[in-house]
Amino acid sequence: DTTVKQNPRYKLARVGKPVNLICSQTMNHDTMYWYQKKPNQAPKLLLFYYDKILNREADTFEKFQSSRPNNSFCSLYIGSAGLEYSAMYLCASSPDRGGGNTLYFGEGSRLIVV
Amino acid sequence: QQKVQQSPESLIVPEGGMASLNCTSSDRNVDYFWWYRQHSGKSPKMLMSIFSNGEKEEGRFTVHLNKASLHTSLHIRDSQPSDSALYLCAARPGGYKVVFGSGTRLLVSP
Numbered sequence: 001d002t003t004v005k006q007n008p009r010y011k012l013a014r015v016g017k018p019v020n021l022i023c024s025q026t027m028n029h030d031t032m033y034w035y036q037k038k039p040n041q042a043p044k045l046l047l048f049y050y051d052k053i054l055n056r057e058a059d060t061f062e063k064f065q066s067s068r069p070n071n072s073f074c075s076l077y078i079g080s081a082g083l084e085y086s087a088m089y090l091c092a093s094s095p096d097r098g099g100g101n102t103l104y105f106g107e108g109s110r111l112i113v114v
Numbered sequence: 115q116q117k118v119q120q121s122p123e124s125l126i127v128p129e130g131g132m133a134s135l136n137c138t139s140s141d142r143n144v145d146y147f148w149w150y151r152q153h154s155g156k157s158p159k160m161l162m163s164i165f166s167n168g169e170k171e172e173g174r175f176t177v178h179l180n181k182a183s184l185h186t187s188l189h190i191r192d193s194q195p196s197d198s199a200l201y202l203c204a205a206r207p208g209g210y211k212v213v214f215g216s217g218t219r220l221l222v223s224p
Contacts, residue, residue, distance in 0.1 A: 004157075031210050042118065042216040043158075043202070050210050090157070094210070102148065103204070103212060105157035 003027075004106035006091050011111045013085075019078040021109045023091030030095065032074040033103065034066065037088040049074060081113045117141070118205050120215035128223055133190040135218045137203030138183070146206040147179060147186045152217075153199045161201075162188065193222045 007022045023032065031050050035043040047056040049068045056064070063085075065077040078085055088110050092103040117140040127133045137147065146165045150158040164170050164179045164186060171177075176189045184205075190197055203215040 033212070035214070040216065043214040045211065045213055048210060055211070094212075101206070101210060101212070102160045102163065103150075103158075105159070107157050 004091055004093055004104050006089075006106035006109045008109060009107065011109060013081045013111065013113050015082060015113055016080050019081050019085070019111060019113075021076040021089055021091075021111070023074045023076070023093075023106055024072050025093040025104070026072060027093060027095065027104070028071060029093035029104070030071075031093065031101065032068065033092040033094070034064070034074070034076045035090040035092065036060075037090055037108070038086075043090060046076070081111075083113050086111060086113045118203055118213055118215035120201075120203050120218050122218060123216075124219040124221070126221045126223060127193050129193060129195060131193050131222075133188075133193050133197070133220055133222070135188045135190075135201050135203075135220070136185065137187070137205075137215055138185045139205045139207075140184070141205070141207045142184070143207045144184055144205040145208070147177075148204040148212075149177060149186075149188045150202040150204060150214075151199045152202060158200075158202055190220075193220075195222050195224050198222050 004025045013019045033048040034046045037043045068074045088108045091106045094101040121136045148163045149161045151161045152158040162177045164177045178187045200217045202217045
């Protein structure tokens with residue numbers, strides 16, 4: 001089973017309020033990713049974990065936080081949502097097999113900030 | 115972020131025709147490419163991967179890679195309406211980082 005689950009699937013948030021998105025996988029994958037996808041744009045890599053090591057992209061470093069309390073779960077946290085955060089957030093996981101790390105995506109969490 | 119450029123943005127091919135999609139990276143560190151397919155309302159799923167120069171074929175799908183120019187292309191022969199989707203090119207610029215292009219939207223007309 002190559003299932004990655006994301007919760008919530010839809011989230012409506014007020015400007016200035018926090019948002020927490022959850023991702024889980026039961027495939028014992030070492031790497032988990034978060035991407036932000038806006039219409040007609042490339043999925044933008046926000047951060048990824050390899051095991052417990054967090055790697056955040058330089059241009060989104062201060063905007064997003066994350067935690068990975070165990071191998072199966074990974075969260076994406078926005079401390080104070082702005083209108084520009086409205087997007088689809090895609091979580092993916094990948095096995096560490098020495099190369100060709102195919103990503104397995106969840107169905108996404110659609111965030112609308114008003 | 116590293117750039118992955120895809121062309122064309124959209125493509126319409128007749129059923130049974132050949133679809134050709136292109137992808138180029140501007141990062142010389144890229145050593146691996148994937149093609150993902152995303153049907154409407156669904157999550158992206160890996161279609162093919164390539165890291166060696168040359169060509170790889172799986173059924174109706176063929177992927178080419180020119181490592182010198184960091185260009186990959188995906189060709190779909192005998193296109194079917196079910197192939198209509200967003201095709202995303204992904205590249206690995208080292209380690210575990212994976213970056214995507216904005217995609218080519220393919221429509222196969224019956």
